[in-house]
Amino acid sequence: MSFTFGNFNSDSLGLIATLRTYPSLGGLGLETLEAPGTDGLILAGATRSSTQFEFDVIIRGSSPEEVAAHRDGLILALDPARGERRLGVDAAPDWYWTAIASVGIDWERLTWDHGLGFQLRGDVVFDALSGYGRLVEDESWSYTSAGTRNITRREGNARSFPTVEVRGTIAANEHVTVEVGDVSVQVSGPLSSGQVLRLDWDTFDFGRWSGNRKVASSVRSMSTLDRPVLWPNEETRFRVAATGTVSAAALFANSRRQ
Numbered sequence: 001m002s003f004t005f006g007n008f009n010s011d012s013l014g015l016i017a018t019l020r021t022y023p024s025l026g027g028l029g030l031e032t033l034e035a036p037g038t039d040g041l042i043l044a045g046a047t048r049s050s051t052q053f054e055f056d057v058i059i060r061g062s063s064p065e066e067v068a069a070h071r072d073g074l075i076l077a078l079d080p081a082r083g084e085r086r087l088g089v090d091a092a093p094d095w096y097w098t099a100i101a102s103v104g105i106d107w108e109r110l111t112w113d114h115g116l117g118f119q120l121r122g123d124v125v126f127d128a129l130s131g132y133g134r135l136v137e138d139e140s141w142s143y144t145s146a147g148t149r150n151i152t153r154r155e156g157n158a159r160s161f162p163t164v165e166v167r168g169t170i171a172a173n174e175h176v177t178v179e180v181g182d183v184s185v186q187v188s189g190p191l192s193s194g195q196v197l198r199l200d201w202d203t204f205d206f207g208r209w210s211g212n213r214k215v216a217s218s219v220r221s222m223s224t225l226d227r228p229v230l231w232p233n234e235e236t237r238f239r240v241a242a243t244g245t246v247s248a249a250a251l252f253a254n255s256r257r258q
Helices: 064-080
Strands: 004-005 017-021 027-032 041-048 051-061 087-088 095-101 108-113 115-128 133-135 140-143 145-150 162-167 175-180 184-187 195-199 203-211 213-217 235-241 245-252
Touching: 051 064, 051 095, 064 115, 087 145, 140 145, 162 175, 184 195, 235 245
Parallel strands: none
Antiparallel strands: 004 087, 017 051, 027 041, 051 115, 087 095, 095 115, 095 133, 108 115, 140 245, 145 235, 162 195, 162 245, 175 184, 175 235, 195 203, 203 213
């Protein structure tokens, strides 16, 4: 078994990395209120915080020096000073979590002689602060015109908040209408032929882009900030219409798993 963390692969050092438990609904918490006059509680909502991955790691070597070198290589890769990085686990090969090493490691000797070899064992713990895994290659649907389509997200096991991109030519007195499920938003122009209108409900970032540069925010041009939702294996209506010209429209699922 193994894990990847950023550009580091535990296999590169010949580590034995065993995932102790595979979390689901990680960081789940219920917000409740007292129900006056009863012995029960009222559900106010459910929250997701961080989820945790704990690996049983064994470092092996033919000499104490080789074990020490492997240990140093691992710690260099895990250093929290590098910040959050992508964590991949072999139990879910197509997914990653944005995580950081969160607990110090106390190494213990398993064997330590030339006959049996030299081995250290310790627990490596990662916290994924968002709690949700993301696809390495996500689902998306692209079209070369405005219109109404039905799409079905297939991956993941949690609701997701999509991103929609629209290209075309929209004058200042014209608008684009985007519908995803039961949410419909009208966005006023302008939009030039070299720009992209990106409505990202996953990160709540709405604006007009030119290449990798955000030209302007579109928040004030939107008729609503209601958030559309995609559920796995449920057909969803996706519609793009405009009083101007639409040359391309795309929907990105932003699939998640928990």
